[in-house]
Amino acid sequence: MTEDFEFDMSVDPRGLWDSYANTGRETHENLNDLIDNSLDAMYSEKHDGKRIIDNQEINISWSKSPKNLPEEVFNRKSVENYVVGVLMSWFSRMFGKLTNPKSKYVTPGLEDGTGEGPPASDVAEQAERVARVEERLRGEGVPFNPDMEPVEAESTVQVRDRHEVADRLMALTLAAMKGDGMDHDIIQEIVAERDARKYFTPTELAYIDNPTPSEQENIRFAWRFESAWTLIWVLRLVREPLTTPRNTCDVDRIIAIVRDTDNLAALACRPDNATLDKLELFRRYHWAVCQALENGQNIPSHLDANVTRERFHALSWYTRQPGFETWDGDTETSVARN
Numbered sequence: 001m002t003e004d005f006e007f008d009m010s011v012d013p014r015g016l017w018d019s020y021a022n023t024g025r026e027t028h029e030n031l032n033d034l035i036d037n038s039l040d041a042m043y044s045e046k047h048d049g050k051r052i053i054d055n056q057e058i059n060i061s062w063s064k065s066p067k068n069l070p071e072e073v074f075n076r077k078s079v080e081n082y083v084v085g086v087l088m089s090w091f092s093r094m095f096g097k098l099t100n101p102k103s104k105y106v107t108p109g110l111e112d113g114t115g116e117g118p119p120a121s122d123v124a125e126q127a128e129r130v131a132r133v134e135e136r137l138r139g140e141g142v143p144f145n146p147d148m149e150p151v152e153a154e155s156t157v158q159v160r161d162r163h164e165v166a167d168r169l170m171a172l173t174l175a176a177m178k179g180d181g182m183d184h185d186i187i188q189e190i191v192a193e194r195d196a197r198k199y200f201t202p203t204e205l206a207y208i209d210n211p212t213p214s215e216q217e218n219i220r221f222a223w224r225f226e227s228a229w230t231l232i233w234v235l236r237l238v239r240e241p242l243t244t245p246r247n248t249c250d251v252d253r254i255i256a257i258v259r260d261t262d263n264l265a266a267l268a269c270r271p272d273n274a275t276l277d278k279l280e281l282f283r284r285y286h287w288a289v290c291q292a293l294e295n296g297q298n299i300p301s302h303l304d305a306n307v308t309r310e311r312f313h314a315l316s317w318y319t320r321q322p323g324f325e326t327w328d329g330d331t332e333t334s335v336a337r338n
Contacts, residue, residue: 122153166264179221226310
């Protein structure tokens with residue numbers, strides 16, 4: 001069964017929205033309350049309390065937009081996504097388990113029948129982040145999967161400690177230096193001088209200790225400079241933003257930063273919201289690249305496949321995404337650096 005709901009979010013003559021706006025609460029809290037109460041009333045008046053929906057498909061359209069909400073708080077896409085989350089939560093409470101949820105903002109708690117979902121603020125945060133990212137991708141001409149699950153909210157993400165990130169940065173840089181052509185004996189001297197053997201993963205250590213690695217191994221590890229650059233950004237060792245992955249990083253600058261910085265973990269890492277914004281974006285860049293390669297198409301918007309993969313990998317590792325509990329495991333084929 002399909003239910004269509006149309007929400008008129010304009011300021012009504014009775015000043016209903018104005019009264020909500022003066023409560024001192026967040027906009028998403030007012031929206032939650034307003035929609036929830038409206039659905040309760042509609043349910044009671046139209047259906048006399050009967051159970052009317054078993055398999056829900058919810059279509060939302062907008063007739064008007066609120067005129068008194070600031071642009072940075074309200075935009076059509078972010079509020080629409082938020083409303084979907086609120087509706088799914090409401091239906092779950094009223095009717096039990098959702099057997100056919102349509103929204104990517106429905107959480108595992110709702111799907112497994114516990115009836116418990118995330119706070120409304122988390123749902124709104126995720127929806128707003130996705131809306132911003134998708135708007136940027138449209139502007140760049142990068143296709144994306146609108147059904148991709150959003151990354152977790154700030155309240156639940158568990159990023160790695162800055163000291164662990166600094167150690168990983170050291171290991172990535174040294175491995176990449178060898179891959180980029182530095183002499184094996186010189187690398188061994190630097191590793192010993194920095195007492196860095198403990199920072200490498202088993203795969204990296206085998207490569208570092210191999211005096212005659214293959215050309216493919218060298219290529220693969222040389223691309224780790226892009227992961228290193230991402231962690232340099234995470235550690236706030238540079239001011240530049242983490243840009244669209246079209247161009248390779250400055251290798252000499254990375255080496256200089258790692259070599260000349262006394263304490264790579266001296267600063268606190270980037271705020272979680274900034275990191276999650278980048279992760280949400282790079283997940284979609286990575287998806288677009290993979291889709292193009294799998295279908296034999298040109299990679300969109302001049303994205304570099306290897307730069308995209310490495311930066312996505314580093315962000316996923318830092319935020320402990322599923323499958324990135326450890327660093328090793330990336331066995332994808334890389335192409336030669338330009």
